[in-house]
Amino acid sequence: MIVVAGALRRADGLWLMHRRPDDKHHGGLWEFPGGKVEDDEIPPESLIRELHEELGIICRMDDCTPIAFAESGAAGAAGAIVILLYNVSAWEGEPQALEGGAVDWFTPDEMRALPKPPLDVELAARLLQNC
Template sequence: MTRTFMAVVAGALHRADGRWLMHRRPEGKHHGGLWEFPGGKVEAYEIPVQSLVRELTEELGIVCHSEGCSPAGFAESEADSGQPAIVILLYTVSAWDGEPQALEGGAIGWFTPAEALELRKPPLDIHLAGQLFQNL
């Protein structure tokens, strides 16, 4: 049986000062120049939180532990032009080791919820940010 969607994880890292990390996608990539929650594809051998830990190490150079990751919401797209639908699982991340860096190009920044909502984002990240920040 073939999977009809691609599972993706994303991490909403937050600091004690109330700021949240957003990652700007490198120019030349799909959604280049837009801001998103960092993360990536869930591999077939991983459960989502394991994938999140791996992706945050690869993208940001930090080490987080699964017990510091809490499910916060999800967003999904429709399949389009032969591409599978995407389901993004968003986790809040409250603790990690290391200082986040943009290791795969682009940039990172720390934003208040109001600032994060105003950033130009891909459609699914607009939805995720709305879910995450609606009660803050």
């Protein structure tokens, strides 16, 4: 399964993370917002759609740059997962948790300390390696 995720950073240097609803897989953990790539989409299109559905923001493809990926093996019922992380440099609207959970803004050190699913731990480390 291919999944896209967005790394959004405000002008004050804080990064957005989404807390998964408690009743979902990895419930209560913090992740980069995003979701599955549909069969008829290319990854940036999926990211734009997912960020609109999940956060209520509008992005353009020109504002989404791939920066990292993380993958898991095919163990378990979920199968293999590849998450493509994009830097989202601009958006319209104020991000909100429209599908449950919560969103908040964090410093790099706060983001590192958040409880996250394993692939998001890997992605955060790559994103923040120079911070």
